Amino acid sequence: MDQDFHIEEQAGSSPPVITVxxxxxxxxxxxxxxxxxxxxxxxxxxxVLDLLGVTFLDSTALGVLVGALKRCRELGGELHVVVxxxxxxxxxxxxxxxxxxTIADSLESAGAA
Amino acid sequence: MTExxxxxxxxxxxxxxxxxxxxxxVLARLVTSAISARAGFDIEELxxxxxxxxxxxxxxxxxxxxxxxxxxxxxxxxxxxxxxxxTLERAGMATAPxxxxxxxxxxxxxxxxxxxxxxxxxVHDGSVHAWLRKHRGGHAE
Numbered sequence: 001m002d003q004d005f006h007i008e009e010q011a012g013s014s015p016p017v018i019t020v021x022x023x024x025x026x027x028x029x030x031x032x033x034x035x036x037x038x039x040x041x042x043x044x045x046x047x048v049l050d051l052l053g054v055t056f057l058d059s060t061a062l063g064v065l066v067g068a069l070k071r072c073r074e075l076g077g078e079l080h081v082v083v084x085x086x087x088x089x090x091x092x093x094x095x096x097x098x099x100x101x102t103i104a105d106s107l108e109s110a111g112a113a
Numbered sequence: 114m115t116e117x118x119x120x121x122x123x124x125x126x127x128x129x130x131x132x133x134x135x136x137x138x139v140l141a142r143l144v145t146s147a148i149s150a151r152a153g154f155d156i157e158e159l160x161x162x163x164x165x166x167x168x169x170x171x172x173x174x175x176x177x178x179x180x181x182x183x184x185x186x187x188x189x190x191x192x193x194x195x196x197x198x199x200t201l202e203r204a205g206m207a208t209a210p211x212x213x214x215x216x217x218x219x220x221x222x223x224x225x226x227x228x229x230x231x232x233x234x235x236v237h238d239g240s241v242h243a244w245l246r247k248h249r250g251g252h253a254e
Contacts, residue, residue: 026135026171056142058167059220060135066216087160094227095220 015046021053024061036068045077080110121151125190133184138170148188161228168221173199173243194248201241
């Protein structure tokens with residue numbers, strides 16, 4: 001059911017960039033949680049999460065992002081979210097998370113170029 | 114099949130029942146998209162309903178040990194509105210909380226508040242029931 005979901009960490013980038021595509025929902029969010037927590041556990045306080053290829057995102061995905069943001073901030077860092085699809089941006093807006101996350105519309109503006 | 118034959122009319126009702134597993138909620142979203150389109154909702158409303166029904170399923174499953182349960186979804190065309198009723202059957206309570214469970218439930222409520230005209234959740238005799246109503250064209254009840 002999650003054949004459209006893909007996640008990978010771009011090697012050698014600083015800050016680390018995690019790129020996700022497809023649908024992030026209750027079935028796939030645990031993979032995102034594991035990846036984010038793994039990167040942060042390596043001591044990376046700031047992470048760029050590239051959601052440009054994401055076509056659907058639900059509350060479980062947002063819950064994972066909020067948890068990762070807390071971990072980043074405990075280390076003095078930040079979770080930068082890159083999102084451009086208006087449907088995905090809308091979900092951040094209606095949950096008030098645009099004021100919680102640092103949101104950019106391109107990798108360049110997220111400082112990941 | 115003509116375009117008229119594709120349409121759903123007032124009173125039409127569709128039921129979907131599947132094992133209450135998170136990875137199968139995508140089925141509820143897919144069916145909702147198809148039903149909403151046939152009930153005359155535009156593409157933006159259809160996307161809103163797809164997301165809202167996913168959240169409705171998550172709220173229905175919240176706090177339950179759904180390994181043995183079934184999720185029953187009932188979609189009804191109610192004039193210029195659609196009604197979705199989601200019921201969790203034959204499931205017990207969870208023995209351990211889901212990761213981020215309270216945060217996710219709060220986010221689900223916020224999403225539903227923004228996307229539909231009315232929604233609710235009740236528990237009766239161990240059966241969880243959550244519902245929503247949404248009108249075409251953003252007409253509130």
